[in-house]
Amino acid sequence: MATITEVQRLGIVLMGFGLFFLLFGVLLYFDTVLLAFGNILFLAGLTLLTGLRRTTQFFFQRQKFRGTFFFLGGVSLILCRWPIIGMIVESYGFVLLFRSFFPTTLDLLLSAVNIPFLNTLNGMSTETQ
Template structure:
């Protein structure tokens, strides 16, 4: 059994609220205040869940530099009140940062729910996740 600390519980709440504000900001035609608040809450929650040192190590690895640059650059663009461009840049950075997690998540979803045409999507994400380029 894994023990969850109080900081991790707070981090889960902050990340959940961050995702809620991001979704709500997109639904309200890219409201820059809601998107900025959601970004700040999500990143703060991530730091609470895995810790400051591990968060910094995750974002500033050499082979994840381009993804981190686009993701954090998108956050800065949203904070500078360019929400549409910022969210596009941030989404591209998110895909670059987490593309190695997509096959694992999709495999888990497919093991829980067996939907026939998602197997093709799973093989596509496996090809994306196993690219030979480190940057």
């Protein structure tokens, strides 16, 4: 089993707080300050969790350039106080960046908990391939 360093633990905590502030910012009718704070905490936590080199390699791969552009563009729109448009652009970039992780995450959820709705979705996705 892999050991987690103190810096990685701090990264996990920062990512958790970042996601909390993002969710709370959306629930409070797209509060710009909470969304901006959540984005900054999430990116800082991701950097501490994976390391600066691996983070930059992930975001600046040639095939992920469009996702990076939309994700960071959405973050900058939020920082410029356009929260609704920024969240839409950022969400699109997030999907483009992390779409390769979605099947793995779904398989992990299905193996951890037997949820009938997710099993139906997984069956539909394997039939179309």
